[in-house]
Amino acid sequence: xxxxxxxxxxxxxxxxxxxxxxxxxxxxxxxxxxxxxxxxxxxxxxxxxxxxxxxxxxxxxxxxxxxxxxxxxxxxxxxxxxxxxxxxxxxxxxxxxxxxxxxxxxxxxxxxxxxxxxxxxxxxxxxxxxxxxxxxxxxxxxxxxxxxxxxxxxxxxxxxxxxxxxxxxxxxxxxxxxxxxxxxxxxxxxxxxxxxx
Numbered sequence: 001x002x003x004x005x006x007x008x009x010x011x012x013x014x015x016x017x018x019x020x021x022x023x024x025x026x027x028x029x030x031x032x033x034x035x036x037x038x039x040x041x042x043x044x045x046x047x048x049x050x051x052x053x054x055x056x057x058x059x060x061x062x063x064x065x066x067x068x069x070x071x072x073x074x075x076x077x078x079x080x081x082x083x084x085x086x087x088x089x090x091x092x093x094x095x096x097x098x099x100x101x102x103x104x105x106x107x108x109x110x111x112x113x114x115x116x117x118x119x120x121x122x123x124x125x126x127x128x129x130x131x132x133x134x135x136x137x138x139x140x141x142x143x144x145x146x147x148x149x150x151x152x153x154x155x156x157x158x159x160x161x162x163x164x165x166x167x168x169x170x171x172x173x174x175x176x177x178x179x180x181x182x183x184x185x186x187x188x189x190x191x192x193x194x195x196x197x
Contacts (some may be wrong), residue, residue, distance in 0.1 A: 016029055016031050016032060017029055019032060026045075026046045026048070027046075027048040027050075028048060028074075030048070030049075030050050034050055035054070035055045035057075037055075037056070037058060037059065038058040038059065038060070041058035041066070041067060041068040042056050042067070045071045045072045045074070045093070046074070047074040048076075048077075050081070051079030051080070051081070052079050052080070053079055054079070054080065055081075055084075056083050057082075057083070057085070060087070061131070062087070067088075068087065068089065069083055069088075069089050070088075070091065071095075072092045072093035072095065072138065073093045075091055075094070075097070077097040078097060078098050079099040080099055080100045081097055081102075081103075082103070083103045084105070084106070085104070085106070085131075085134075086129055087106065087131040087132070088133040089103055089105050089135075090134070091103075092135075092136060092137045092138035092140065093138045093139070094139045095139065095141070096141045096142070097142045097146075098142060098144040098162070099145075101144075101145065101146045102146075102148070103136075103147075103148040104150060105131045105132060105133055106130060106131040106150055107129070107131075107150060108129060109122075109127035109130065130150075131150055132150040133150075134148055135153045136154045137153075137154055137157070137158065139156055140156065140157065142160045143159075143160055143162035143163070143164070145162055151169070152167070152169055153170075155172030155174065156172045156173070157187070158172065158173065158174045159174075159175045159176070160177075160181065161177035161181075161184070164176055166181040168180075170183060173187035173189075175187075175194060182197075184197060
């Protein structure tokens with residue numbers, strides 16, 4: 001351990017491990033600072049690993065809400081990941097999330113074709129919150145600076161390239177790139193290769 005992290009790094013890691021086992025005993029390691037808002041609406045899966053500066057914010061709009069953010073088993077989220085939910089964000093097992101990723105199920109206001117003029121003229125903070133659930137399947141990999149927007153479902157095994165903004169859903173084993181994200185490749189189980197879409 002000393003060779004990999006150095007003396008100071010090893011002490012820091014040991015401190016994170018001790019704090020993790022005290023406050024989040026099911027997790028593998030939580031690196032602090034780590035911010036959770038409304039923990040009763042957040043379910044952390046077994047074996048969670050986080051980087052520093054992660055924020056999980058559950059602000060349910062329904063009175064009978066149970067879990068707004070659900071992380072599966074062996075999920076790894078890296079530095080400065082922000083997940084915000086007022087309805088539902090669920091992340092499957094063994095998902096890898098790179099640094100500076102933003103995942104949300106809501107917007108300030110509606111951006112559908114039909115919209116109330118009064119709301120458009122209002123300050124964004126005063127607009128009504130609109131939400132659509134987000135689901136990220138098992139074994140997905142979200143690259144650095146990815147943004148996942150409301151209503152997105154990613155099937156299992158999807159890979160989202162760095163800097164992509166995902167505005168719609170994609171099937172399992174898709175490789176997505178761009179802003180807005182588009183299907184670039186799909187894994188073909190018959191040929192055993194990623195093939196251009």
